[in-house]
Amino acid sequence: MRVLLSKLPRPWIVDEKKDDGYTALHLAALNNHVEVAELLVHQGNANLDIQNVNQQTALHLAVERQHTQILLVRAGAKLDIQDKDGDTPLHEALRHHTLSQLRQLQDMQDVGKVDAAWEPSKNTLIMGLGTQGAEKKSAASIACFLAANGADLSIRNKKGQSPLDLCPDPSLCKALAKCHKEKVGSRSPSMISNDSETLEECMVCSDMKRDTLFGPCGHIATCSLCSPRVKKCLICKEQVQSRTKIEECVVCSDKKAAVLFQPCGHMCACENCANLMKKCVQCRAVVERRVPFIMCCGGKSSEDATDDISSGNIPVLQKDKDNTNVNADVQKLQQQLQDIKEQTMCPVCLDRLKNMIFLCGHGTCQLCGDRMSECPICRKAIERRILLY
Structure with a gap:
């Protein structure tokens, strides 16, 4: 074996x-x-x-x-x-x-x-x-x-x-x-805590916590002291056009803002207050998605990161739709691979590559073709065998 x-x-x-x-x-x-x-x-x-x-x-x-x-x-x-x-x-x-x-x-x-x-x-x-x-x-x-x-x-x-x-x-x-x-x-507990601690550190100095939102990408990668030196986002490599320091929640003033509103790109509310909002309090734009702080830092959220405001079931449906699309793509690729195999493999032994063609246009491997007097596909008499190199 x-x-x-x-x-x-x-x-x-x-x-x-x-x-x-x-x-x-x-x-x-x-x-x-x-x-x-x-x-x-x-x-x-x-x-x-x-x-x-x-x-x-x-x-x-x-x-x-x-x-x-x-x-x-x-x-x-x-x-x-x-x-x-x-x-x-x-x-x-x-x-x-x-x-x-x-x-x-x-x-x-x-x-x-x-x-x-x-x-x-x-x-x-x-x-x-x-x-x-x-x-x-x-x-x-x-x-x-x-x-x-x-x-x-x-x-x-x-x-x-x-x-x-x-x-x-x-x-x-x-x-x-x-x-x-x-x-x-x-x-879960230790890994999540370690990951969250690492994700909260400034990616430049590692001394301060991240507190600056880059625009337009919406990532948080550095502290406010290091952010002026960064020309491209350290997470997505996109050009940084704006830098906004994350302040306290404009609603409760108790916690720091921790949810990014999309499509407007503002971060002005904590998690508890953000869940109650239909519109951004800063620009009055309708909130379509909320992205948690940890995801803006490049991590993964334990909850659904793209919670749609109009319905709590839509993210699940979107996920199912994405899975369906992926499965369809995989099936398509599998079918294409099968087609390639059928085109290149000998139709007689199904083991060796097709490297001999007859005048009728069909072919087999050399080992099978040398033993045949008529084409296994169209049954025409084999007049000439052509080897492929």
Whole structure:
């Protein structure tokens, strides 16, 4: 496998699908071929999130088969992709855990019904029970591992079930919630505080806090002492035409102004007061968007940065629209790539590049073309073969 991957003429072959949508990584995850999966991911750069005809990723299959060594999470697989039924890998893990519990309960009832004289049967059932206990433990461990790595506990499938709805075990539900909370907590408070402190520092002197709004770009990059020396915005590199020192909120006078109004470009109100305004108090222009201070500094806001005044749902709709546009672009590019493959690949073996053309205009690779007496496309007799260089 290592040699094959090193000799690949075209890297995308690693992600080629069968008729059922399975890639090489799907098959490795399904059959627990750990070394093959590692080579495909690390050497072949296989796409971890490709879906088969059932919209399952390799992670879905690994969880479904309880292959704990091949979960692909540390390699960066997305944890919340849904299959055709709307199930995420966490849904699969908890469903498997619940089913193993039910089978264990059924076997316990069967053991009670077996006559004491049938010792071999009883021993067989007890051995099977132990195996299912291990299986249940494995399923629970996988679920906790997914939750600890950030899997969403609230995503609902097409039946309206969240992962926790599939888990009747209250102790496991608490453990999952705890794992998820620890993951979210570990990556949010400290990181956000450190980022905000860095973003508030002047990008020139690093001693003072940023307090000057550049126009027309609307970024805040320096303190008022350093701003006269800056000719281009340090964030977007746009020419600085105006510099405005950020003063206290003109409404409450308690806090500093912290929200940029657009399209007018004024920052004259704090967050609390800005949310109440329909028009800019400085120029009386209608406010279409509000941009938080942290975003003007080049950071990311925890809330929606472009809150539309007319309706609170419009930003979400805009986001969905953007996602739809991106998906359409991706599908278009995928179709273009497929067209290029069809134009350049041999139509007979589908493996080598087309480098031989017949007089009819169709072509194949040299290896296939040398063996043919008629064109595989139009069935005309091959009178002459022309090699492409």
